[in-house]
Amino acid sequence: MxxxxxxxxxxxxxxxxxxxxxxxxxxxxxxxxxxLTKMWFMKIIDEREKNLDDRAYRNIQELEMYAENTQSALLYLTLEMLGVRDIHADHAASHIGKAQGIVTCLRATPYHSTRQKVFLPMDICMLARSFSKKVPVKAYPAFFCTVALDDYLYNMRKVDFNIFHPSLQKKSTLLPLHLYIRSWKKTY
Structure with a gap:
């Protein structure tokens, strides 16, 4: 409904x-x-509707498609709001959205495991920054979500990739500071 x-x-x-x-x-x-482009809103709605049955992803391609049609679509809309129409920014938005979707699934693994569901694909997460040299600076605010992604992945490495470690369930008090620094340095 x-x-x-x-x-x-x-x-x-x-x-x-x-x-x-x-x-x-x-x-x-x-x-x-x-x-704003209507197609992005419809992709988000269509993809969320497909996901309502809460079934596990069969492979990385399914998870990537879900992340592309939800997280990346939101980034494309954010770029439009910023007035950025640039192929390099779109390419970065695609990969960052996929990384965000994958990291979100990763972060939810302890919850999903209580329901006998686990999502662990991570191979695409490291591709997001390879485009930063070509993306216009005006597009960077759309990609500041990478601050939270970096923080989570860094903390996961610190606990030897133990996704069940209690420290990964805590909010990062330094996240606003890191976001401010990235904003000030004009990096993502």
Whole structure:
């Protein structure tokens, strides 16, 4: 039902008739102000709907597809809001979104394991920064999510990749500082 509501809401937003719902109203304003691409919203909704049955991913390609159509799609929309239309930024958004989706699944492994589900693919996570030399600086704010990804992967290495280690379940108090430093240095 929720996915159908959002599918109809997005259709109505692009017909200039948003539902009387606060999030939909703000989304309509953002679409109007930044000329956001409808396809990205529909990809997110479609992919989330496919994932409602909570089945395990059969392979890395399925997880990558899920991350591309959810996390990367959000980054593409963020780039549009920043006024960035650049192939290198899009390429980085694709890989960073995939890395974010994979790390999110990794972080959720202790929870999923209590339900006899484990997601452990990590091979694509290290590709995200290989594009940083070609991405325009204006696009960097869209990729500041890498600060949290780096923090988690660094902490995981410190505990010898023991995803069940209790320290990995704690919030990082230095994360805002690291985010500020990356923002100041104009890196991601």
């Amino acid at each position: 929720r996915m159908q509501f959002w599918r109809e809401a997005v259709e109505d937003i692009y017909c200039d008739n948003p539902p009387h719902q606060p999030v939909a109203t703000e989304l309509w304003r953002a679409v109007k102000r930044h000329n």
